[in-house]
Amino acid sequence: MALVPMAIMLILFSFLIYKAIPSMRYTGFSFFTSYLWYPGNVYANPISFHGVMAPYRSSFGLLSFFVGTLITTGFAILIAFPVSIFLSLTINLYTPDRLKRPFSVLVELFAGIPSVVYGLWGVIVLEPVLLHNIMPWMKYVGFQGQIISGAGIMAAGLILSIMIIPIVTAVISESMHSQPRELKEGVYALGGTKWEVGKHVLLGNTRKQIVGGTLLGTGRALGETMAVLMVSGSIVNVLPTSIFSLTNTMSAQIAAALDSAFIDGTGMNLSALVELGLVLVLISLIVNLAGRAIVGRGALRGFEND
Amino acid sequence: MIRMPGIIEVRDLNVATDRQQILSNVHLTIKENAVNTIVGPSGSGKSTLIRTFNRLTELYPKLRQNGQVLFHGKDVRDYRVISLRRRIGLVFQKPNPFPASIYDNVAFGPKLHMKLTRTKLDEIVHDSLVSAGLYDEVKHLLDKSALELSGGQQQRLCIARALAVQPEVLMMDEPTSSLDPIAKGKIEDLMMELRNQYTVVLVTHDMGQANRVSDSIDLLYNGRIVDYDKAEVMKMPEFEQAKHFVMKLAK
Amino acid sequence: MTEADFPAGRDLAGYESKYDRRVISDMIVRIIGYVILAFMSGLLLAIVGFVALKGLGVMTVKMLTTVGNTQTGGLANAIAGTWELVLTGLLLAVPVGMFGALYLSEYSSRVSGGVLRLFVDVLTSIPSIVLGLFGYLVLVIQLGLGYSLIAGGVTLGVMMIPYVLRISEISYSNIPRQTREAAYALGADNFQISFRLLIPQARAGILTGVLLAVSIAAGETAQLLYTALFNNGYTTSFLGQPVAYLTYVVYYSLQQNTVYARSMAYSAALVLVTSIFSILLVSKYISRIR
Numbered sequence: 001m002a003l004v005p006m007a008i009m010l011i012l013f014s015f016l017i018y019k020a021i022p023s024m025r026y027t028g029f030s031f032f033t034s035y036l037w038y039p040g041n042v043y044a045n046p047i048s049f050h051g052v053m054a055p056y057r058s059s060f061g062l063l064s065f066f067v068g069t070l071i072t073t074g075f076a077i078l079i080a081f082p083v084s085i086f087l088s089l090t091i092n093l094y095t096p097d098r099l100k101r102p103f104s105v106l107v108e109l110f111a112g113i114p115s116v117v118y119g120l121w122g123v124i125v126l127e128p129v130l131l132h133n134i135m136p137w138m139k140y141v142g143f144q145g146q147i148i149s150g151a152g153i154m155a156a157g158l159i160l161s162i163m164i165i166p167i168v169t170a171v172i173s174e175s176m177h178s179q180p181r182e183l184k185e186g187v188y189a190l191g192g193t194k195w196e197v198g199k200h201v202l203l204g205n206t207r208k209q210i211v212g213g214t215l216l217g218t219g220r221a222l223g224e225t226m227a228v229l230m231v232s233g234s235i236v237n238v239l240p241t242s243i244f245s246l247t248n249t250m251s252a253q254i255a256a257a258l259d260s261a262f263i264d265g266t267g268m269n270l271s272a273l274v275e276l277g278l279v280l281v282l283i284s285l286i287v288n289l290a291g292r293a294i295v296g297r298g299a300l301r302g303f304e305n306d
Numbered sequence: 307m308i309r310m311p312g313i314i315e316v317r318d319l320n321v322a323t324d325r326q327q328i329l330s331n332v333h334l335t336i337k338e339n340a341v342n343t344i345v346g347p348s349g350s351g352k353s354t355l356i357r358t359f360n361r362l363t364e365l366y367p368k369l370r371q372n373g374q375v376l377f378h379g380k381d382v383r384d385y386r387v388i389s390l391r392r393r394i395g396l397v398f399q400k401p402n403p404f405p406a407s408i409y410d411n412v413a414f415g416p417k418l419h420m421k422l423t424r425t426k427l428d429e430i431v432h433d434s435l436v437s438a439g440l441y442d443e444v445k446h447l448l449d450k451s452a453l454e455l456s457g458g459q460q461q462r463l464c465i466a467r468a469l470a471v472q473p474e475v476l477m478m479d480e481p482t483s484s485l486d487p488i489a490k491g492k493i494e495d496l497m498m499e500l501r502n503q504y505t506v507v508l509v510t511h512d513m514g515q516a517n518r519v520s521d522s523i524d525l526l527y528n529g530r531i532v533d534y535d536k537a538e539v540m541k542m543p544e545f546e547q548a549k550h551f552v553m554k555l556a557k
Numbered sequence: 558m559t560e561a562d563f564p565a566g567r568d569l570a571g572y573e574s575k576y577d578r579r580v581i582s583d584m585i586v587r588i589i590g591y592v593i594l595a596f597m598s599g600l601l602l603a604i605v606g607f608v609a610l611k612g613l614g615v616m617t618v619k620m621l622t623t624v625g626n627t628q629t630g631g632l633a634n635a636i637a638g639t640w641e642l643v644l645t646g647l648l649l650a651v652p653v654g655m656f657g658a659l660y661l662s663e664y665s666s667r668v669s670g671g672v673l674r675l676f677v678d679v680l681t682s683i684p685s686i687v688l689g690l691f692g693y694l695v696l697v698i699q700l701g702l703g704y705s706l707i708a709g710g711v712t713l714g715v716m717m718i719p720y721v722l723r724i725s726e727i728s729y730s731n732i733p734r735q736t737r738e739a740a741y742a743l744g745a746d747n748f749q750i751s752f753r754l755l756i757p758q759a760r761a762g763i764l765t766g767v768l769l770a771v772s773i774a775a776g777e778t779a780q781l782l783y784t785a786l787f788n789n790g791y792t793t794s795f796l797g798q799p800v801a802y803l804t805y806v807v808y809y810s811l812q813q814n815t816v817y818a819r820s821m822a823y824s825a826a827l828v829l830v831t832s833i834f835s836i837l838l839v840s841k842y843i844s845r846i847r
Binding site: 001003005006008009011012015016019021068082083084087089090091093094095103105106109110112114115116117118119120121124125129165187193194195196198219222223225226229230241243254255258259262273274275277280281284286287289292 | 590608638653655660674682686695699773783811838
């Protein structure tokens with residue numbers, strides 16, 4: 001039974017690679033350098049190129065989705081990182097013991113909310129607030145660019161940050177909590193303030209786990225699909241020009257384009273999406289495994305071991 | 307005889323958790339420039355008692371405390387806590403050097419409390435290591451990790467670290483209980499030297515050690531300071547030696 | 558500063574000089590921390606409150622008891638389908654997780670354990686949409702299962718395996734060594750020890766893992782989009798019929814822009830969040846009394 005995960009993973013990777021081969025042959029290296037993604041005319045006669053069939057005038061490049069993933073994930077980390085650090089410090093230094101339990105339950109519930117529900121809240125509440133209250137104000141303080149909609153980079157980045165804060169906080173807070181009592185008391189006994197204990201012991205000794213927790217959060221943000229699909233604006237063939245731009249991510253593109261890919265008789269649209277998925281898996285794997293190697297085993301969503 | 311009030315006076319101190327009384331009606335005087343020893347079996351509340359002096363008990367919110375601890379005649383709660391803890395240093399039972407270099411361990415406290423030039427800092431580190439009797443052993447290793455030192459050296463490093471912030475009182479909570487006899491001897495010698503400059507408060511359950519280094523001894527038993535002649539305590543084997551020591555003092 | 562704050566007799570001039578700045582920094586960090594903590598707690602309550610208010614505002618008995626197609630009708634088929642999918646997933650995840658963990662905890666060597674665990678980690682790292690893509694390519698197309706309870710449930714089950722496995726493994730390894738040694742001393746064999754001793758002793762832990770996996774699976778969407786599809790009615794067999802599920806209603810009905818479709822999305826979100834929170838709290842409770 002312990003072999004089953006391994007078997008599933010081997011099947012998964014071999015299938016993804018096998019199914020991505022037509023797209024690799026068709027697009028070659030331009031898959032990574034082009035930002036144009038055209039399904040082509042699937043009703044016209046297909047063309048043959050490098051020994052594979054593809055719809056007329058189809059073209060596949062991941063750049064716009066890659067950039068979108070990078071920007072929304074980066075945005076999320078930019079917010080989640082300081083927030084998680086402050087939350088962990090506050091929980092470990094300033095929160096009375098009897099409140100710690102309720103807070104940890106709260107964090108777990110936070111992590112349990114389905115991503116479509118975050119997406120729903122994003123569409124109904126966050127987007128209008130961004131559009132009518134935040135963005136005009138941002139423009140006023142000097143942000144450049146055209147305001148198109150509440151959806152886009154900001155909405156996706158903010159939703160992602162809300163989704164990964166519980167993960168990052170759980171990992172960081174746990175590693176702070178496991179710092180030896182003697183070290184904390186050592187600083188207190190020398191006349192240190194709580195913040196000095198936080199700075200020198202809690203932050204100073206947990207740098208690795210802070211990086212690891214952030215990587216796990218990054219991994220989650222990279223792969224997150226539904227919430228981003230709902231609030232990103234799902235734009236294609238355009239690179240973002242400002243913080244107000246609509247965007248799209250690799251995962252959201254797979255979810256959004258898969259059903260229309262089925263009508264492509266040559267299978268090239270499907271193959272290109274599989275190649276996109278393959279790239280996404282590889283990035284996600286590197287980030288997650290690095291994070292896990294640093295944090296150690298145990299942390300799934302970060303908090304199961306408490 | 308009129309007794310001079312001590313540098314620390316404990317008056318009718320009670321400490322308890324919800325479940326148990328830890329200290330009951332403790333009265334105690336800590337005399338300046340002396341080794342003041344508090345002995346008692348483990349679990350008698352010694353560690354809790356000295357942690358009320360520098361208010362480290364406040365890190366344990368479950369402890370309820372009433373009664374007074376006076377430092378220079380003023381309630382410790384009327385001092386700012388970071389100032390109080392600088393002036394009343396504490397060395398822990400288990401050596402707890404920070405995971406940093408030897409130099410940084412000693413320099414840590416002074417850097418917290420004031421801005422210092424590198425020269426001044428070097429001087430403080432040097433002086434503190436000398437006072438702790440560690441300088442000769444580590445003078446070429448100041449950039450080495452403190453965790454590479456032996457247990458006894460680590461404990462003397464912790465003493466140096468505590469001395470570096472220029473405390474008036476140095477409290478030691480069973481400082482030798484995790485050390486081998488040779489390391490223990492070195493620290494005992496150190497205590498007797500330190501009393502010329504500092505007020506030392508020693509907590510131990512080792513009566514032999516108490517005999518060797520103390521200027522005064524108080525017995526703490528079940529959270530109470532007990533008279534030496536209380537028969538029930540004296541029947542306990544670990545206090546046999548205390549009896550002799552007290553007899554000796556009485557003469 | 559009072560006189561007693563000044564240390565007596567030593568070269569300490571200036572020692573208290575950084576004093577106020579330090580206390581102020583401490584205060585600033587504390588205030589920022591409290592503000593962020595309050596803000597994040599408020600945000601969670603706002604999101605949950607939003608789901609509760611919107612959902613309760615439109616929720617009717619009819620919504621819960623009639624069959625719907627994401628634009629008209631109710632959620633009964635989606636509710637039933639969600640649990641059918643989750644339970645089908647458990648059929649895969651529970652045996653693999655429970656026995657896989659048993660092997661890893663009791664019988665694996667350093668190397669074999671390390672390799673197998675690495676693959677569990679890899680499995681955890683696969684984005685859900687890629688699992689969905691895999692389910693589509695392998696189960697729906699290659700194995701010819703079509704959009705079905707099997708295809709959707711197994712894809713969901715793959716995602717649930719690591720949760721069940723990890724927590725089960727922790728529960729097994731928490732059983733004291735002496736317990737096993739006592740059983741071996743009485744002449745028990747590996748099989749008896751596994752089934753009579755370890756699994757019963759770890760069952761609260763396994764259950765916690767299962768409930769956690771269920772709570773996550775019930776909220777997943779991306780794995781199911783192209784494996785379960787959707788069904789305007791109930792799904793009554795493992796094969797041959799697609800399956801409705803709640804997260805799809807939240808996602809899809811929201812885009813329909815009719816008042817009724819939106820109210821379906823709100824209701825589905827409320828049912829989801831209520832169920833997931835209940836499961837998480839039950840699992841918390843079980844791990845507490847263990």
